[in-house]
Amino acid sequence: MQDEVILEANNAFYAAFRQRDYLAMEELWAHRTPVCCYHPGWPGINGRDEVLDSWYSILVLGDTPDIRISDTSIIRNGNTALVFCTEHLGQVSLIATNTFVVEGDTWRLVHHQAAHLPN
């Protein structure tokens, strides 16, 4: 049951990505727990404001691709869950890890890391 809720949170992340919905993306990231984001080919980004700035530049200012995912799996440990998936952006594939923690009764993102797969 928890796994379903976590997968819904992961799907909401990619829906926000796909729909360029910055406000939804902002809501998905943890409010109290520290956060960190590793976009492919970028230096690591620490801190909620800095991470959300990066998403603003990707979703609002950038040319967001039509992103789809497959091969989703979960490792859960108490109130923390790692969701693994393959991201598909046209002909490009990346492997991604999204880490969620429970804040209140909601699973929120504390970390996203995506990296290109070899062709």
Add this chain to the structure above:
Amino acid sequence: MQDEVILEANNAFYAAFRQRDYLAMEELWAHRTPVCCYHPGWPGINGRDEVLDSWYSILVLGDTPDIRISDTSIIRNGNTALVFCTEHLGQVSLIATNTFVVEGDTWRLVHHQAAHLPN
């Protein structure tokens, strides 16, 4: 205090890497919690046996570089901790996330993901 113990576990991971110590590496990975490993440029690897096979090929059969780390930080949530660092292998730098969980009284690895930083 917990953060120090977690950093020690992270340092032990890189010591095993640097010293090509497969048995130490084997001991560091979780025994009961599922594990997953994303080596740079490899497809994702799931399962303890499969992850350890990959480390055997890197540490014992491969030409392991002299790896150093810097810029270490932690996000901890209960019995789970994400350790972020920059890996240095000669002129090459990677950003890495190592995720640890508590098993018994020991912090053990459940996930390693490293990706090249732009030059």
